[in-house]
Amino acid sequence: MDYDVIVVGAGVLGLSTAYHIKLEKPDERVLLIDKKPAPGQGNSGKSAECFRNIFYSEINTLLADTSIDFFFHVQNEKKFDLGIRKVGYLFLTAEEKSRLFKREHIEKGEVKVYEREDLRKLLKINLDVEGDREAEMLGLRNIQKGFQIVKAGYLSVSKLVDFYESRFKRLGGKTLYRTRVKKLILKPKEELGFPCEPHIWQDAEVIGVETGREKIYAKKTILATGAWSNTLMHPIGLETYMNPKKRQLFVLEAKTKELKELLYSKGFNDEEILPFTILPQPLIWMRATMEEDTFWIGCADEIGRGFKLEDDPKPEKYFYIYGIRPVLEKYFPQFKDQKPVNMWAGQYAVNSYDGCPIAYEENGVIFVTSATDRGIQISPSLGKVASAIYFGEEQVELFGGKMFRVSDIGVKKRKIEYELVL
Amino acid sequence: MDYDVIVVGAGVLGLSTAYHIKLEKPDERVLLIDKKPAPGQGNSGKSAECFRNIFYSEINTLLADTSIDFFFHVQNEKKFDLGIRKVGYLFLTAEEKSRLFKREHIEKGEVKVYEREDLRKLLKINLDVEGDREAEMLGLRNIQKGFQIVKAGYLSVSKLVDFYESRFKRLGGKTLYRTRVKKLILKPKEELGFPCEPHIWQDAEVIGVETGREKIYAKKTILATGAWSNTLMHPIGLETYMNPKKRQLFVLEAKTKELKELLYSKGFNDEEILPFTILPQPLIWMRATMEEDTFWIGCADEIGRGFKLEDDPKPEKYFYIYGIRPVLEKYFPQFKDQKPVNMWAGQYAVNSYDGCPIAYEENGVIFVTSATDRGIQISPSLGKVASAIYFGEEQVELFGGKMFRVSDIGVKKRKIEYELVL
Incomplete structure (x- = not known):
């Protein structure tokens, strides 16, 4: 065996997993492998870089909340700048209520409520779109309320990647970039030399990975391969319970006075900047990037x-022009033209x-995925869960001391909770 | 609209669904479409053609039990021969107990228990394999018990297909064979003529299918496309929660006296023929085909x-030679050479x-699949469930009068039960 464990995928989740394994047991021989020339160059580097501590499911909420505490700990106590901007997460809703928030959230001050008057004043937003012919064609509804998650904002993924990678390497972890894993090596536990092994009567295990150049062996293999996971798991008959889908992100400059005012909206947070903001259906979001x-x-x-699955998905100009723009302009005329x-x-x-994360071990492979769009913000805790699975633990202590049962996000003993698509 | 509903896939499940829709509402314009030249030529026609009324999950048990009642009703009351042979389903286990059966099954006579002495006498089976070097290499264990499900056996899938198709046509249903559905037609409910519709702000629905030759429109489209489902569902962003996997079947002649005796084993059923028999891990099964x-x-x-996914998967000789044969011969020396x-x-x-069936509607598509290897034996009831979803019913009366809540095998309100892989 070349290593104790190979972690495939050097996005934030793979990095976090590899880091936690080395932190827990520094003598463990860990290899982190990725097809890109550097870590964080896949979908981690294409994310909106946001975080929030409240989700519909308890699992996502716990994983996110503890992860965010870890981000602040890294930045404030470890003095490693992650570029955190605690700007909040503002849901603008067409109803008086939101399924996402409970009364306690508001009572405890975890969620701030904004009335129509506040929103109009702070955002110069057009709240009342109903009645407008075009807005009706777009199916848009008036905005009734704003709910702002306080423990939320954005951070720099590249800095988070640097943090994980530097610590992982300092602990003795090895990295191998520019190396695409072509397949998992599945072998019977006792190889006999017959053709076509493993046979149905043999116990088989993944004992490493095959790259274009070589075979690398390890006692266990962890896949933090996100959108690419099916290409490695399916050929050996293991499920991922996920499929890849394109996501797009468009950047607009705050060129005009009105857009600058919107970008530097006051009254929401100490940074005096627009929170991460989500409009009603079809749920267009936007964030300010102060830098x-x-x-x-x-x-x-x-x-x-x-x-x-696309290795290099392309953004679609028409998706902005015909999809996003007409809706965005109705609520925020500042974006016109x-x-x-x-x-x-x-x-x-x-x-x-x-819509919840998945982490389970089978036949020597540990598969872990955040599922959907919350990879960054739950990566510290989810990586710790994957590390716990690797060490054979049933419970894991998340950052801050809360315990988490790893089987809750497994397959066979899964605690079923449904996340809202937002 | 050319039809009220298009059912894609003329396997037993698609046939049953189409039949139940016409039976419920004979005026409904139903088109059954399939890529093959005739119905039942896909994976239905490649199955082991077996049925049993007991599963680990209540859902599979109910769907199978009521379906089997329907089979008997068709054969006995409707006088349409389905070639049913009620030979039973014999599990040979390495333990004294089986997770599959409850005590009530045995008390009620739904399951007959066979002791080692019975099995040895009736089957001329080698129960004690442990100690043999080769058997140990194969990981085989001694057989301790036999559990036979009584309401079980095999039937002729081609006759079942004939039954469904002839009744469906007699009720006025249309069929279109040799026609591969290339894609589902997804359209916004209100089309505006913009490029790249549907946009994020549009409600979209499947309004039919595109074949190589034409577009066929219908109010609803039902996919009973089994292993092929991802090719139609994934391109429009809908999940099937299943993936295709090859299954193989090998036919051996009862050439010798010993094999004839095994084939015509007495003491299990009125047919005086070997039941469908399952050996301990790795769970090799065999059935006699009397005809x-x-x-x-x-x-x-x-x-x-x-x-x-393979359009024309090939059986692998080595799978029999190195996988099945050594195990089979240890327990049943009759198969030597x-x-x-x-x-x-x-x-x-x-x-x-x-491991349970899935049936749900989204955006004008109803997707239904039995999942794994019980398509035939639950097709009558599962087709009725799909038909109920089509008619917008929440409950469906299965054959014999039992009610079933269709959302139990849906996605969002699914009643989670785990089926044993056997």
Whole structure:
């Protein structure tokens, strides 16, 4: 065996997993492998880089909340800058209530409520779109309320990647980039030399990976391969319970006075900047990027957007022009006549079943995925869960001391909770 | 609209669904479409043709039990011969107990128990394999008990297909064979003529199918496409919760006196023929085919058998020679030196999550699949469930009067039960 464990995928989740294994047991021989020339260059680097501590499911909420505490710990106590901006997460809703929030959230101050008057004043937003012919064609509804998650914002994924990678290496972890894993090596536990092994009567295990150049052996293999997971898991008959889907992100500059005012909206947070903001259906989101005076804008499309694996997905200009723009302009006339100055596309790994993360071990492989769009913000805790599975633990202590039962996000003893698509 | 509903897939499940829709509402314009030149030519026609009324999950048990009642009703009351042979389903276990059976099954006579002495006498089986070097290499264990499900056996799938198709046509149903559905037609409910519709702000629905030759429109489309389902569902962003996997079946002739005796084993059923028999791990099964004096033999392989869609999967001689044969011969020396005279391969649609059927509607498509290897034996009831979903019913009366809540096998309100892989 060349290593104790190979972690495939150097996105934030693979990095976090590899880091936690080395942290727990520094003598463990860990190899982190990725097809890209550097870590964090896949879909991690294409994300909206946001975090929030409240989800519909308890599992996502716990994993996110503890992960965010870890982010702050790294930045404030470890003095490793992660570029965190605690700008909040503002849901603008067409109803007086939101299924996402409970009364306790508001009572405890975890969620701040904004009335129509506040929103109009703070955002110069057009709340009342109903009655407008075009808005009706778009199916848009008036905005009734704003709910802002306080423990939320954005951070720099590249800095988070640097943190994980540097610590992992300092602990003695090995990395191998520019190396695509072509397949998992499945062998019978007792090889006999017959053709076509493993046979149905043999116990088989994954004992490493095959790259284009070589075979690398390890006692266990962890897949943090996100959207690419099916290409490795399916050939040996293991399921991932997820499929890949394109996600797109469009960048608009705050060129005009009105857009600058929107970008630097006051009254929401100490940073005095627009929170991560989500409009009512079709749930277009936008965030301000203070460092570059831009808005990042996107929308997760459901029906009509196929499941498909693409190594280099392309953003679609028409998706902005015909999909996002007309809706965005109705609520925020400030964006009229503005065009994206940059755009990119990545891929989600979508678990359409319950929208919650998945982590389980079978035949020497540990598969872990955050599923959907919360990879970054739950990566510290989810990586720790994967590390716990690797060490054969049933419970794991998340950052801050809360315990988590790893089988809750497994397959056979899964605690079923449904996440809302937002 | 050309039709009220298009049912894609003329396997037993699609046939049953189409039949139940016409039966419920004879005026409904129903088109059954399939890529093959005739119905039942896909994986239905490659199955082991068996049925049993007891499963681990209540859902599979109910769907199978009521379906079997329907089979008997068709054959006995409707006088349409389905070639049913009620030979039973014999599990040979390495333990004194089986997770599959409850005490009530035995008390009620639904399951007959066979002791080692009975088995040895009736089957001339080698129960004690432990201690043998080769058997230990194969990981085989001694057989302790036999449990025979009484309401079980085999039937003729081609006759079942004939029954469904003839009744469906007699009720006015239309069929279209030799026609491969290339894609589902997804349209916004209100089409505006913009490029790239549907957009994120549009409600979209499947309004029919595109074949190589034409577009066919219908209010609803039902997919009973089994292993092929991902090719139609994934491009529009809908999940099937299953993946295709090859299954193989090998035919051996009862050439010798010993094999004839095994084939015509007495003491199990009124037919005086070997029941459908399952050996302990790795769960090789065999059935007698009285009509042709052959055994059909197979084994569902798990790890190492990849998920992969194949239009024309090939059986693998080595799978029999190195996989099945050594195990089979240890328990049944009668098969020594025998070779398959025929073999074929089909594809399972495997729901690895819970092993239960799936039926749900979204955006004008109703997707239905039995998942794994019980398509035939639950097709009457599952087709009725699909028909109920089509008619917008929440409950459905299965054959014999039992009610079933259709959402139990849906996605979002699914009643989670895990089926045993057997």
